[in-house]
Amino acid sequence: MNASESQVAKLALEDGTVFTGLSFGAAGTTTGEVIFNTSMTGYQEILTDPSYCGQIITMTYPEIGNYGVNPEDVESKRPHLSGFVVRNVSEIASNFRANETLDEYLKKMGIVGISNIDTRALVRRTRSLGAMKGAISTETLDDEALVQIAKDSPGLVGRDLVKEVLPDQPLDWDGQLSDWWDLRRDEHSSDVEKVKVVAIDFGMKQNIARHLVDQGFSVRILPGTCTAEEVLACEPDGIFLSNGPGDPEALDYAVQMIQGILGKVPVFGICLGHQLLALACGAKTYKLKFGHRGANQPVQEVSTGKIEITSQNHGFCVDPDSLPDCLEVTHYNLNDNTIAGVKHKTMPAFSVQYHPEASAGPHDSQYLFRRFREMLQGDSVAQ
């Protein structure tokens, strides 16, 4: 951004650190948990992933916005994050698909951003002290006052943020993967027998629903507050549990719903859906120091020894010490050996902590959607 045209903005952390930079996107004041994402591209998908509700995202890649914003590469109708932090915002949107710049888009969507701060120093601080509450403002520029706003903000732990991003109505989804995926699909499956999957939406990324359609499923989306009875009344062949924001342990109603469907219909969960499946089986979750967010997280599948490079976005994790006997770990994150996937030993249910739908990110893990289809068709047991 051109410094002379931009207004000053500040970012304060609850530990008293204050960064002074330039405003971009909307002006105003916002609070959230300050976290970071190491993806080099994919800012549009990140901005519109509902799992970021309640968070201020720092991009570690130093220049963001150079390919602009287009109406297709979105994961939900609008951004759900609290704020956006970048080193440098590109003034130029250089892409034939773009219809606006990142700055214009964030202004239109009311998302407060700050640029021209030392994002490396911010990320190093977050890595050593852990994710902190923070505030960005173009209005409160007094350091102490802004630190106080950060301290007074609610944080994520124990908060049900799913209720803020839920769809209000059930929906039949038939959206297809974008044409860009043709080059990357591991298998075309439109000729398989139609099976009905109910996807429970806790703040679902749309590319998950598109992948389910690509497997040949007819997809009915139910809001994450639905009961087991409502899910079973749809007579599904399979149930999918989506990603979503906030602390999984705050979602008693979802755990209860999963306990009511387990063993009756095969289940596949992603990210929050994985954490909720584990909670429903008796495990506990805990908060990671600063989380995993990026598109280069290595994961190993225990049964095959294969390594997949995955897209991730989570701050909570399943506690290995709490794992009940009925669950088996299927995947580990190789950066820190945290649990990256589980399966139920006796019931058809499995889940992963990462994002096989990519968007943005590598496509190594899309085999999991095929595995879910094979599970529903009885061709194989998910591992």
Ligand SMILES: NC(=O)CC[C@H](N)C(=O)O
């Ligand atoms: N992407 C997700 O589903 C995130 C799950 C959960 N909110 C976490 O941060 O761990």
